[in-house]
Amino acid sequence: MKVAVCVKQVPDTWAEKRLKPEDSTLDRESAEGVLNELDEYAVEESLRLIEAHGGEVVVVSMGPERAGETIRKALSMGADAGVHVIDDALHGSDAIATSAALAKALAGRGFDLIIFGSESTDARMSVVPAMVAERLGLPQVTFAQKVEVGGSTVRIERQTEYGFDTVEAALPAVVSVVEKINEPRYPSFKGIMAAKKKPVETLAVADLGLEPAAVGLGAAWSGVADFAARPPKAAGTVVSDDGQGGVQIAEFLTEQKFI
Amino acid sequence: MAEILVLVDHSEGSVKKVTFELLTLARSLGTPSAVWLGGGADAAALAQLAEYGAETVYVADSADLDDYLVAPKAEALASLIADKAPAAVLIASTAEGKEIAGRVAIKAESGIITDAVGVEADLTATQSVFGGSTVVKSKVTRGTPIITVRPNSTAPEAAPAAGTRSDVAVSVSDAAKGARVTGRTVAQRGGRPDLAEAAIVVSGGRGVGGAEGFGVVEALADTLGAAVGASRAATDAGWYPHQFQVGQTGKTVSPQLYIANGISGAIQHRAGMQTSKTIVVVNKDPEAPIFELADFGVVGDLFAVVPQLTEEISKRRG
Numbered sequence: 001m002k003v004a005v006c007v008k009q010v011p012d013t014w015a016e017k018r019l020k021p022e023d024s025t026l027d028r029e030s031a032e033g034v035l036n037e038l039d040e041y042a043v044e045e046s047l048r049l050i051e052a053h054g055g056e057v058v059v060v061s062m063g064p065e066r067a068g069e070t071i072r073k074a075l076s077m078g079a080d081a082g083v084h085v086i087d088d089a090l091h092g093s094d095a096i097a098t099s100a101a102l103a104k105a106l107a108g109r110g111f112d113l114i115i116f117g118s119e120s121t122d123a124r125m126s127v128v129p130a131m132v133a134e135r136l137g138l139p140q141v142t143f144a145q146k147v148e149v150g151g152s153t154v155r156i157e158r159q160t161e162y163g164f165d166t167v168e169a170a171l172p173a174v175v176s177v178v179e180k181i182n183e184p185r186y187p188s189f190k191g192i193m194a195a196k197k198k199p200v201e202t203l204a205v206a207d208l209g210l211e212p213a214a215v216g217l218g219a220a221w222s223g224v225a226d227f228a229a230r231p232p233k234a235a236g237t238v239v240s241d242d243g244q245g246g247v248q249i250a251e252f253l254t255e256q257k258f259i
Numbered sequence: 260m261a262e263i264l265v266l267v268d269h270s271e272g273s274v275k276k277v278t279f280e281l282l283t284l285a286r287s288l289g290t291p292s293a294v295w296l297g298g299g300a301d302a303a304a305l306a307q308l309a310e311y312g313a314e315t316v317y318v319a320d321s322a323d324l325d326d327y328l329v330a331p332k333a334e335a336l337a338s339l340i341a342d343k344a345p346a347a348v349l350i351a352s353t354a355e356g357k358e359i360a361g362r363v364a365i366k367a368e369s370g371i372i373t374d375a376v377g378v379e380a381d382l383t384a385t386q387s388v389f390g391g392s393t394v395v396k397s398k399v400t401r402g403t404p405i406i407t408v409r410p411n412s413t414a415p416e417a418a419p420a421a422g423t424r425s426d427v428a429v430s431v432s433d434a435a436k437g438a439r440v441t442g443r444t445v446a447q448r449g450g451r452p453d454l455a456e457a458a459i460v461v462s463g464g465r466g467v468g469g470a471e472g473f474g475v476v477e478a479l480a481d482t483l484g485a486a487v488g489a490s491r492a493a494t495d496a497g498w499y500p501h502q503f504q505v506g507q508t509g510k511t512v513s514p515q516l517y518i519a520n521g522i523s524g525a526i527q528h529r530a531g532m533q534t535s536k537t538i539v540v541v542n543k544d545p546e547a548p549i550f551e552l553a554d555f556g557v558v559g560d561l562f563a564v565v566p567q568l569t570e571e572i573s574k575r576r577g
Contacts, residue, residue: 013507014526017389024395037508095371096364118354121507124388125373126354127361130329134362139437140329143354145501155441158328159354159502161453166442167328173437179508180494180501221370221401225383230394236538238550241559246567249539250575252555256537258459258483258516259575 001055001149004111005046005079006102006132007039009063009070010122017122023217024224025092026122028064035070038117040077040184041177045147046115047078048182053149056080058111062090062101068200075195076187082200089205092217095123099131101215104208107136113154116176118143129176139169142176261289261346264317266336266359267308268351272299274307276456277351279415281408282311284378286418289346290314293422294339296332297324300424309422311415316424323431329355330435333362339427340367340403347382352407353455360407369402376412376513376534390507390530410456411513446500454486454503459516460535462488462505463498464528466521466542466561470498475565476520482569488512488532490522506531520561524549541565 011017015031035043046057059074061067062085071082085105093101106114114136119126133140141147144156145164152171157164159178187195205212213219239248253259263285268275278293285291293313295304300318308316319335336359340348348363350356352374364371375384382404386395399405454460461480463473473487480487489499491506505512507530517535522528524540524547532538533552540549540556541564550556557564 016392016526019393019395095361099361099365122389124511125361126357127364127371127373130358130361131365134330134333134365137434140358141438142328142358157444160443161455161502163444163446165328165440166444167438168441169438178501179504221364221368222372222397222399222404225396225398227393227395230387230392233552236552236554236556238540238545238553238556238558240545241557241564243563244567245541245557245559245564246569247571249541249555249557249564249568250571252539253516253572254575256516256554258537259572 001050001053001112002110003046003049003055003057004060004106004109004114005042005057005074006060006114006116007043007070007074008036008061008120009033009067010036010120013037013121019227023092024227025217033066033069035073036117036120038119038121038179041179041181042115042117043074043077043079044182044184045177049113049147049149058083060102060105061085062098071200072195073187075198076191077185078191081198084200084202085208086202087205089212089216092220093215094220094222095125095127095131096221097215097219099128099135101205101208101210102128103132103135104210105203106132112171113149114138114172114174116174118176118178129174133174136174139173141167141169141173144175144177145181147175147177147181262343263289263291264339264343264345264348265291265293265313266348266350266356267293267295268353268356269295269299269304272301272304274304275351275453276415277410278308279311280410280413281349281351282308282313283415284408284413285349286312288378288380288382292317292345294336295319296335298322305422305424310417310419312418312420313422314420316422317427318424319427319429321429321431323436324429326440327431327436328438328440329358330362330437331431333359333366334431334435335429337363337366345403347404347406350405350407352409357407360405364405367402367405369405370399371405372397372399373407375406375408378406378408387534390526391533409511409513411458411515451480452484452486454488454510454512457486457512458514459483459485460488460505460512460514461485461518461520462490462522463493463520464490464522465492467493467498473499475562479518479565479569482572490528519549520565522549523547524552
């Protein structure tokens with residue numbers, strides 16, 4: 001079985017994120033770049049599937065040069081090879097262009113499963129897996145809290161508001177996984193050393209058969225008109241509980257007409 | 260006036276509140292038409308859509324829309340967009356809503372904006388990003404704006420309209436029938452509202468101390484008719500199911516009232532709740548960063564404060 005796992009480098013989850021005034025894109029330089037947390041679950045799930053069924057895992061990422069660190073991280077966890085979609089022309093791409101570039105990078109490589117984290121912690125749109133499925137004409141089995149492969153079928157439990165739906169598709173298929181599907185492994189020292197020698201192919205926009213003008217900020221189908229820091233919240237009232245704390249909250253809620 | 264399509268969010272035949280919010284918002288942009296995909300569009304449901312201003316209700320009733328995941332709904336909506344050429348399409352910003360929107364945007368060669376908290380008359384959308392720290396105004400520059408809107412962004416207001424039913428023929432391609440829904444499992448829901456659309460959310464974190472500690476959180480929630488949320492510390496520890504996690508890697512909520520109990524307020528959690536209109540905090544650590552967000556906070560033991568609050572609310576309601 002051949003599994004592609006798509007990962008994204010994002011600013012550290014704990015860092016304050018901001019937009020750059022000059023082009024309203026995310027300032028990726030001011031914070032440490034990390035493997036998107038939800039993608040760690042995708043990498044782990046890919047490795048587990050290969051451990052159970054045999055095959056290989058290819059890490060696919062689109063991003064600037066430093067996104068290579070993220071590919072290495074996934075390789076150090078145990079993935080076999082990497083594909084880095086890298087081109088200055090991609091800067092500022094919206095989800096539409098990102099899905100186009102990823103779909104081109106993924107097509108024709110014989111992947112049985114293409115696995116994503118269900119969203120990135122920076123843009124948080126949660127649309128790229130569905131868009132890639134749309135572009136490749138593949139079934140999407142997304143928001144999985146459990147993934148099982150049997151023969152030529154993938155079956156998932158799709159997390160819903162109050163439980164889950166069971167969804168089945170024939171391979172090849174696009175999967176996205178939610179947090180808690182598994183416990184991602186830490187790279188071992190051996191894994192980190194081995195990752196340095198694993199092959200990473202780089203693909204530019206021209207290699208994908210896309211026009212540079214079809215991707216990037218200029219080609220986006222939506223644009224930021226304006227942005228501003230949220231005005232700070234006015235300080236509220238904080239009291240120490242003197243045995244009447246609950247009653248005091250009830251009084252506040254009554255004033256605010258919640259009771 | 261320009262037609263605005265509103266995708267109806269419905270489950271088991273009942274229309275979710277967010278749909279009435281979207282219809283209310285759509286009235287400020289043009290003439291709303293509701294789009295019902297799948298079964299269950301009975302007279303009562305249609306009457307509700309009319310009550311909130313749907314001039315027309317397009318009904319695409321086919322089992323294929325319910326039996327296969329997302330792709331058939333995207334096909335049906337995209338074909339309606341091609342047919343009606345609306346000025347914009349509004350969809351609830353839920354997991355499925357965003358997936359439908361994403362696929363429709365590609366099919367309709369249109370820009371997409373997700374997680375809007377407001378849309379102006381010129382279709383400029385407001386988003387609250389990076390955990391609510393930045394407010395962004397964006398506009399779709401190509402095709403039909405496909406905008407997903409977060410629940411609780413608009414107060415639903417009734418404004419009766421015709422609500423004329425218009426049945427739409429559906430033919431779902433084989434390609435869209437790739438992912439079949441073979442079962443639906445509903446865990447105990449306890450009659451609480453959906454976390455994403457609840458007007459009040461009561462949540463618990465590390466300070467709750469264990470699964471059994473959530474009892475006081477749930478009791479307060481039930482007194483207020485609220486949904487229950489949990490911080491990542493609580494869901495990671497297995498004290499509360501993961502789908503109730505509020506935060507950067509969980510759900511983003513923006514209720515009228517958010518009551519945080521025993522939650523320190525790391526950025527991971529704040530990112531999921533800091534746009535709540537009113538925030539009440541109970542925490543024994545006076546240094547907890549969550550107090551920076553509090554409209555009203557009590558430094559104290561939640562196991563004393565919360566039950567007292569629950570009892571006091573019951574008393575005041577008589």
